[in-house]
C-alpha cells in the first residue's frame with residue numbers, strides 16, 4: 001500500500017500514514033479536537049493546506065462554503081490523505097490541568113495513582129502515599145473527543161453503536177498513561193482510583209448510557225465500580241482492586257463527589273457552594289448536615305464551544321481583558337497573537353462591554369451591529385453574547401434554586417469555590433459584575449481541579465468515605481422546580 005507523510009505545523013510533527021487514511025483517524029492522537037464529532041458543521045477542525053493536495057468531495061466543498069472557508073482551508077474531519085501534505089493546525093497545544101495542592105492525610109506506605117477522567121482532559125498523578133508528594137503527572141486529551149466534544153454527543157455516539165469502541169479506547173489510553181507514569185518507578189502500586197462524570201464512568205465501565213439520553217435521565221447503577229487490571233488490559237500490578245468512585249446522580253458524577261471532599265464542604269458548619277464551570281456546569285451547596293447538587297444547562301460556552309471565536313484555555317486564547325483609560329487590553333495565553341477567546345476572557349469581555357455601555361442589559365449590542373471587536377481581530381457576535389447570557393443565567397438560576405431548596409438566601413453562603421479548566425484566569429470581580437454569582441468577590445475562591453485533588457485524597461481514605469456524603473446529598477432537577485423558568489429568564493439580565 002502507498003504511504004504518505006503528513007507534516008503538522010506548528011506542532012513540528014511528521015506522521016506516516018497509508019493512502020486514503022481519514023485525517024480524523026490520525027489527528028485526534030495529536031490533541032486535535034473534533035467538537036461536532038466530524039459532521040462538518042462546527043468548523044473547529046479546520047486546517048490550512050500549506051503544501052500538497054487534499055481533494056474535496058462535493059459535500060466537503062458545500063460544508064466549507066457554508067462555514068465561510070475558502071482557498072486552502074480544509075475540514076480535517078472530511079479529509080483523506082492521498083499524497084504528502086503539510087498542514088497548519090488551527091488548534092493549539094492544550095494546557096495541562098493538573099493540581100498539586102496540599103491537604104491533610106494519614107501517611108501510608110507505597111504508591112498510589114489518582115485519575116481524573118474528564119470529558120475533555122484526562123489527568124493521572126502518581127502519588128507517594130507516605131508524603132502525598134506527586135512523583136509524576138501525565139495528561140492527555142480524552143481520545144473519545146473524536147466522537148464529539150460534549151457529553152450529549154458522546155452519549156449519542158454510544159447509542160449509535162460506538163459504545164464498545166469508546167470503552168476500549170479510554171481503557172487502553174489510560175493504561176498507556178499509567179505505563180508512562182510508571183516508566184521511572186517500576187514498582188507495584190497500592191491502589192488506583194478514578195473519578196469522572198456519570199457518563200464517563202458508565203462508558204469506562206462498559207455500562208449502558210441510554211438512560212442518560214432521555215428524561216427522566218435515571219441511572220440504574222450509579223454506584224462505585226471495581227476492576228481487575230487484567231480485565232482493563234492494563235500492565236500494572238496493583239494490590240487493591242481498581243476503584244471508580246460512585247456518581248451522585250444522572251449528571252453529577254464522582255468528579256463532583258471528589259470536589260466536595262476537596263473543599264471539605266461536607267464538614268463545614270456554614271453553608272458553602274462549589275461550582276464547576278467545566279464542559280458540564282455542576283453546582284453543589286451544603287454543609288455538614290445537608291447537601292444539594294444539580295447539573296445546569298450551562299452548556300459548553302465556558303469551554304469556548306458555541307462561541308464563534310471561542311476556544312479552550314490554550315495557547316492563543318485571550319484569557320483576560322482589562323479596561324485601561326477606556327481602552328480594552330488583552331492577555332493572551334502563550335503571549336502570542338490572539339486566535340480566539342476562552343471562558344475567562346468571555347466573562348471579562350461581557351463585563352467590560354456592559355461597563356462601557358456598548359451592550360445593554362439584555363446583552364444587545366448598542367451600535368446595532370452584529371459584532372463587537374475586542375482585540376486584534378477577535379471579538380464577540382450578538383449570538384456569542386446571547387450564548388454567554390444563557391450560560392451565566394443557568395449558573396445563577398441553579399445557585400438560586402439550590403439555596404432555596406435548603407431554605408437559605410445566596411447571601412447566607414459563607415463562601416463559594418470555583419473549579420474548572422480556566423479557573424486560574426477568572427477575574428472574580430467580573431464574575432460578580434455579570435451577575436453570575438450574586439455575592440461579593442471576597443467570598444469567591446478559585447480552586448483549580450477539585451476533582452483531581454479529591455481523587456488524590458481518596459487514595460488515603462477508606463472507600464466508605466463517600467457513603468456518608470452520599471447519604472446526606474440530594475440531587476435536584478432544576479427544570480423540575482416550578483419557578484425555574486422565571487428565575488432563569490430573570491438571571492439573563494445584565495445590571
Ligand code: FES
Pocket residue numbers: 033034035036037038039040041042043044045046075076077078
Ligand atoms: S467541522 Fe466539526 S469536527 Fe470537523
